[in-house]
Amino acid sequence: MQITVTVNGAVYKREVEPRLLLIHFLRDDLRLTGSHWGCDTSNCGACVVWLDDTPVKSCTVLAAMADGHRVRTVEDLERGGRLDPVQEGFAQCHGLQCGFCTPGMMMTARWLLDHHPDPSPEKIREAISGQICRCTGYENIVRSIVWASKHAGWGQPDGEGGTEVTA
Amino acid sequence: MTGATGPTVAGGAYGPVRRKEDARFIRGRGQFVDDIALPGMLHGAILRSPLAHARIRCVDIASALAHPKVEAVITGETLAGRGLAWMPTLSRDVQAVLATDKVRYQGQEVAFVIAQDRYSARDALELIHVDYEPLDPVIDAERALDPGAPVVRDDLPGKADNHIFDWEAGDEAATAAVFARADVVVTQDMLYPRSHPAPLETCGMVADLEAVSGKLTLWSTSQAPHAHRTLYALVAGVPEHKIRVVSPDVGGGFGNKVPVYPGYICAIVGSMVTGRPVKWMEDRSENLMSTSFARDYHMHGEIAASADGRILGLRAKVLADHGAFNATAQPTKFPAGFFHIFTGSYDLEAAHCQVTAVHTNKAPGGVAYACSFRITEAVYLVERMVDLLARELAMDPAELRMKNLLRPEQFPYTGPTGWEYDSGNYPRALTLAMDMAGYADLRKEQADKRERGEYMGIGLSFFTEGVGAGPRAHMDILGLGMADGADLRVYPTGKAVLAISVQTQGQGHETTFAQIVAQELGLSPDDVDVVHGDTDRTPFGLGTYGSRSTPVSGAAAVIVARKVRERARIVAAAMLEVSPDDLDWADGAWRVRGDPEQSASLAQIAMAAHGSLELPEGVEGHLDAETVYNPPNLTFPFGAYICVTDVDPGTGVVKVRRFIAVDDCGVRINPMIVEGQVHGGLADGIGMALMQVIAFDENGNCLGGSFMDYLLPTALECPSWELGETVTPSPHHPIGAKGVGESATVGSPAAVVNSVLDALAPFGVRHADMPLTPANVWSAIQGRPLRTDLAVS
């Protein structure tokens, strides 16, 4: 079947099998390998992306279900050649080690801060409780997200700091 | 929060430097094995046995071959024709790559399908029909040596039982004498159940045999690319210089990615057979059911003491379940790893341990998951025994430990089982942990709560571990000495590239090793690139595990940087027209003694070396150097951990309220990275103590084959870790560093278990095995703690 999905602002028309999982569509068909997979049972959250502005586990969604909808992945966090405060926070606070769970964590963090700009550490832990990290013991992930919440203007035209990145 | 008490290397390139590798990961631009797509690449999938023990009557692949998207199907028979149906393990046993005669564990590899895409490969697995004749399995390790038990390894000539080896350490007679005269002897059986490292990225490989050149390129999730390369050369008959193993970005290792797995061999053969690149990525259930598990030590501990609380001796007898094949990864002379460090951090008169290893119909493995080669098991045993002794003597467990810890003046210390601990100040670490925890206040709070029928626990664990294997005279894996190399090149503009033989699965080597070189050469870490993980570009070494990167490879990096610096001295002397003896290294330059403005920085020296400056006799026009470091000993990091839990006896639910961890890993190159390593290991402790187990039923069905049942801790189960540090440099390491990657995983489970059992003391609960799930805790309160590794119907 043919599907039309807008991913990170770009429209893609592709021929896919109905059973194709969204995570595989993103990684294998569109070569957006920033999102990962790590389990078979929707537990680990390495695959979290946004589907119409809502974080979902893309290993448990069919690409067909995204037909006519919008998807946002980690590759879209950087905007206008600058890192998002969430990305900056993870680098500042050592919120990643192997980097495998990181894209999913950052997508959830970005959604959380968009809706709750000043979350408590408890609220942050609850928000990421559906995602597993094997390296960090979570403490620095929480600190990274707190940092991002306190530096919401980082990298913005009238804000301080910011890391420029080339495409 | 840190309660630093000791000196750390001040200034320079050491410190909490932001990680260089983060730049790609935070942008989603890591390159993990499954991210690799080569032109013409095919996908492999493994058909696995549903049965734990069965004869194979026939494997019918005709329907699978007829699938339009299937390119090839490999069976044990195919491999046998190439002499590849069996491969050596890291313990000098053999393991089936694809089963031929029998399957010996649920999940064992039986056939390999290669198809055009991963979905078709998965579909084709259902088209392979295997005719099994079920056999009775051996699942309970405690029954494996019963007369008449089914024999797992009838492939080994003359093998008539499930016994693998016996091993012992220490002085049996001296220990018996100590026990005979002791006032108090406490004994306890305890299980360290089968667990699994479960890195978030599963294992996999892309194998590409280029037909014309004969070059075999393997992108793989390997913690030891050079060792793997040598193994593949021996096994697959491809000359070693034609094999390139690349560990690109690896999503966590934790020992899971040390062994060579059948899937890797299948991918290689697949590429040979099809002439195209073949990718094999296992799914999570395959990872949990067939790759190297960890632990599974059935232990019997005994501790002997005087009435006033002096620990005199320790004894341990261990039944080790190695699964169907002996595939543990540890230095050859130590089949039970470093378990004999079970004497722990205490001043004992005598100790003896004995380990018997057996086969069962379960997946192979045992040494994995940050165990430092069985030190997790050893520390758990001794720290539980010390707590049980405290209970017997009605002594506070902190006081009992403080009374028996080795004293600083006793170092270097040779223990009763032969370990030579390099350095340590144990009482200082324990005191710091207790201060940070507010130990006295916690005990008061506990007493107050007990009167109100509320139950909190305070659990301690003091650990010493030995890392950085190791001296090549007695440490090798499959005959390869555990030395590691480092190559350092300095380019004319003063930028450096360090190639090392360990690689990172998240430990931050691209940063910490750059810091090491930068520190020695007066550069910025940004001026130093670290190359790792690619056997074509790096020197030989045994890889990253057992916390050995800093002690071994880190030492190699220091030494090679100092070699470069000494070369630079000679060139600087020529530049400044003085004798090399007249130069001192200070503030990132070689300076003329008495006239420090007369100096040359590394960049200036590098340009001169490559330029037309006349060089002294015997000096070549470059600064580059290489080294292979053979460590003189292990290093011995240690720590004091305190865990506070609240237990609801009505439901058995345990909540970890606080965890205080004081670690001493010698000099810290990057404190931020060290703390991150500790955080991660502490989470492992909570997981293993409270929820993780790979259990089986009596038919050998694996009950921990997915993340629905193999439960890992989330951010909600972990408290905000409270870290402290002391620094006791290693006397033999060039910069006094010790290694820390596994410390927290080693030390934390006992702290959590001791805490829960401390909470349950009023109920008369003496011991319960991990994991302390709500059901287990409640059952223990009823006087019936559960057997956690085996589901008995």
Next chain:
Amino acid sequence: MQVPAHVEYEKAASVEHALELLARFGPEARILAGGHSLIPMMKLRLAQPETLVDINGLDELSYLSVVNGSVANGGAPGGELRIGALTRHAQLLDSAIAGELFAILHDAERVIADPIVRNWGTIGGSLCQADPSEDLSATFAALKATLVIRGQQGTRTVPARDFHTAPYETVVAPGEILTEIRIAIRGTHGGQKARGDSKARGERIGSAYEKVGRRVGDWPVGAAGAALWLRGDTIVEAGIGLSAVGARHFAAAEAEEFLRGAAATPEAFARAGEIAAQHCNPSADQRGPADYKRHLARELTIRALRRAKLRAEARPAA
């Protein structure tokens, strides 16, 4: 990662269209809502439908509304909370009115799966998967909810307690769709007086859910939900739902019978807990042995009743 077998796919444009598709493709067709129960089973190949009928676009099935009492509505005299079957777990958890009326709904949602799964999984999907450990099944049993099922022939209602026929089986027939869950509102809920429900005036409702899991997000080892309708200190009506302990219809009917008309005392709750434990039928598995689960049935019933009572008492008197 494991992947599903081949399947055909249709997107429904309306409920009628969905029913047409179900009729056309027969019993091997399955409704695809959030997919967070079905797709994991398809990946493990435990479920292999031939056709998926995707109803995610049916906004008409996604709502949370309070309908006032009226015979014309066909609903309860005091009004109803009506939840569209396609409502996502996260939406139910976010709904202030649902939490105000029936705190048990929030208690339960907070411990179902994890926040990301709750973004996409639906109430209807969870109920129709009919896992014997499903938290919402016990929750709606406690609330004595009514489920609305629609087929091409028309609509029928089924009490929540009659919805499940066996593990993973419900009364929803192959050509039907679960469209709505209705919970009767009786008595006073906060400031909202039930109109036309003179009998129930003066009643205060409190509800609560208690769950024990091996870890956050796990299926329950045991769970109990309680709803109490109190007049003064007398229990006018009681609902007790149990999950994962083999309770018939996810309910503790005998314990409810005992509580009806009784004073809401600790002794009564203790006895109710015992009765609930006596009548359930837990099986031993990796989550725990049967005696532990039976103990949880008792202990959690008592705790849920206790909290339900506190919440009822916290409401202003009529």
